[in-house]
Amino acid sequence: MKYFSTRGAGPVSLDEALLAGIASDGGLFLPEKMPRIDWHSLATDASICATGEAFLRPFFVGSSIAGDLKEVVAETFSFPLPVTALPDLHGSCDLLELYHGPTAAFKDVGAGFLAACLGRLAGDVKNPLTILVATSGDTGGAVAAAFDGRVGLRVVVLYPDGKVSARQAHQLSCWGDNVLSLAVDGSFDDCQALVKRAMADEHLAEKYRFSSANSINIGRLLPQAIYYAHASVMHHAKLGRKPGFIIPTGNLGNAFACFLARECGLPIGDIILVTNENRTINDYLESAEWKPRSSVQTLASAMDVGNPSNMERLRHLGGEAAQLSKQLCAVSVNDAQITQQIGQNFAEFGFATCPHTATATHAWRLLDPQEQLDKDWIIVATAHPAKFEQIVEPIIGTTVPLPADLADTLARPRQFLEIDASMAALEKVLAEEFCT
Ligand SMILES: *Cc1c(COP(=O)(O)O)cnc(C)c1O
Numbered sequence: 001m002k003y004f005s006t007r008g009a010g011p012v013s014l015d016e017a018l019l020a021g022i023a024s025d026g027g028l029f030l031p032e033k034m035p036r037i038d039w040h041s042l043a044t045d046a047s048i049c050a051t052g053e054a055f056l057r058p059f060f061v062g063s064s065i066a067g068d069l070k071e072v073v074a075e076t077f078s079f080p081l082p083v084t085a086l087p088d089l090h091g092s093c094d095l096l097e098l099y100h101g102p103t104a105a106f107k108d109v110g111a112g113f114l115a116a117c118l119g120r121l122a123g124d125v126k127n128p129l130t131i132l133v134a135t136s137g138d139t140g141g142a143v144a145a146a147f148d149g150r151v152g153l154r155v156v157v158l159y160p161d162g163k164v165s166a167r168q169a170h171q172l173s174c175w176g177d178n179v180l181s182l183a184v185d186g187s188f189d190d191c192q193a194l195v196k197r198a199m200a201d202e203h204l205a206e207k208y209r210f211s212s213a214n215s216i217n218i219g220r221l222l223p224q225a226i227y228y229a230h231a232s233v234m235h236h237a238k239l240g241r242k243p244g245f246i247i248p249t250g251n252l253g254n255a256f257a258c259f260l261a262r263e264c265g266l267p268i269g270d271i272i273l274v275t276n277e278n279r280t281i282n283d284y285l286e287s288a289e290w291k292p293r294s295s296v297q298t299l300a301s302a303m304d305v306g307n308p309s310n311m312e313r314l315r316h317l318g319g320e321a322a323q324l325s326k327q328l329c330a331v332s333v334n335d336a337q338i339t340q341q342i343g344q345n346f347a348e349f350g351f352a353t354c355p356h357t358a359t360a361t362h363a364w365r366l367l368d369p370q371e372q373l374d375k376d377w378i379i380v381a382t383a384h385p386a387k388f389e390q391i392v393e394p395i396i397g398t399t400v401p402l403p404a405d406l407a408d409t410l411a412r413p414r415q416f417l418e419i420d421a422s423m424a425a426l427e428k429v430l431a432e433e434f435c436t
Contacts, residue, residue: 001061003029003218008322014063014218018117021217024197025393028313031059034263036188039229043110047071051230053211054221055264057096059222065120073226076113079405081227083234083378086349091372093364094243094430096231102145103171104406105138105302105382108252109227110220111275114213115153118343122211122324123152128178130434131155132198134191137164138383140321144179144215145409150394152218155213156430160420167387172411175427180433181414186421193405194426201423208430216309224257229266233313243376244361248356249330250280250303252310254382254404259314259328269375271328276300276338281308282330288321288368299338299355299391302383333359333365339395340366352385354392393414 007027012020015031035058042054055183059221061064066377079100086093098215122129133143133155138155147155159172161183167381173181184191199210213220228245245268247255255273258307262268276282276298284290292307318324333341344365345351354363364372385392386400393399402410417426417433 001035001059002032006312014060015065015121018114018145018217018219019121019211021212021214028309030313030316031077032200034260036060036316037229037264039180039233039266042233044234045072046230046233047115048077048226048230048242051233052077053227055226056222056259064118064138071112072116072224075116076109076223077226078112079108081109081230086379090369091374092239092312092376093372094376094378095357095381096234096245096378098227099259099384099387100403100405101142102386102405102409103138103141104403105142106224106335106380106382107138107142107215107220109223109303110215110253111139111142113223114217114219115143115146115150117211117213117219119150119153122149122209122265124209125152128152128154130210131213132195132210133194133213134158134188134283135164135172136160136188136301137168139215141168144172144175147213148175148179149364150178154180155435156182158184158194158426160191161185162245162283163187163242165388165390167406170414171409172414173414173416175415180429181416182426182429183416183418183422184413187420192423194421194423197423198426204427204430206432211229214293215251221257221260221310221313224254225261225264226260227266228261228326229264232261232266232268232429235376235378239376241376242267242269243378244268244272244422245380246272246360247380248276248300248360248382249273249275250278250305250308251307252281252305252314254380256310256314262393265319272360272363273328273330274305274359275330275332276359277332277334278304278306279332281307282312284311284331285325285330289353296332299335300333301355303356303359314356319396331363334430337362342395343394352392352400354383354385355380356383357385378388 004010005023005027009025098106295306
């Protein structure tokens, strides 16, 4: 399989696409054609790893690590991703729980897969590949956890000191010697600017073998399609119907993976994108004008994206607004509705939901009652509520028990360094940590 940029550059191999992240012309990589996945041949009780291997096989044709695919998939899906039934309130509605990984959010899947691939493609004990990540909270933790302890790879995480939650700060800074956590005296934008400048500095980039693990890498996207493939095939095997998915959306990586799975022929029905008050996607589908903007802060902070980068992939594959509107729809949910949903979900389901997942339960409750009855729905739960306990606990009036993995993570000692938001400070700390 060859890969092309959404802006035309290519072809490149999967290996090159994984290593480069972004295409040379600034576009995003997509496979040259969408393979048809023969899901009918999967056993009705296939494991997610078996589905994952069958799904990824055509994407890995020609890759130097195609022979490792089975192991890569097994390393990625080392934690459960259960589909649980919601109390039968009205029609068939399940919850796809993507939050049982080491940092309790779906980003663990993409980060784990990328770490497994890059370790095999470019890991080098003597001269490690250095992943640079700027993070506003969740991504950096998932990447650090996934690369922790991997031979021949190391990670430098830059996060804005004091601007992430206490639990997030912990998840960003409790890893082994191959993870360097930097609390930067500045904003997320300052962190991102430092990463960009460091990557663009040829001397530094060569010396440390810089690479990135950000969400536009095709290696974050492909494994996410697997849980949609698996959930839909298992649902279809059991009930003979295609489930629709309701997906909390920010940068559009998770929802695009669902679209990709459907393009490959998987038995997926409707796709509903749910945004918070960052309405760029909703407005585009309504007005046909693409107007990226600055993000606004909401309770579902991991979805605070004003310029969702994966829209470029979605438009490339699905067409412009008028065409896209025939293939999916988008709903926007505000903070008052998120708060209301967290309370209502707790009362009706008997468990807490994170603010991101709450946007999706709202979209489900907004459906026409007939649509709730006639179609099967799967709500995508993107994070564990214990990650956002400061928002969730006051609403439900009780504490959210910590899942075991998250409790383990939070029990690890923190190690991090504080730096100014300057290139000089970043260079100094890299030299001190890595050149001794
Ligand atoms: C990142 C994230 C999202 C948004 O996913 P995208 O792939 O950026 O659309 C939603 N919920 C949680 C908990 C996240 O961490």
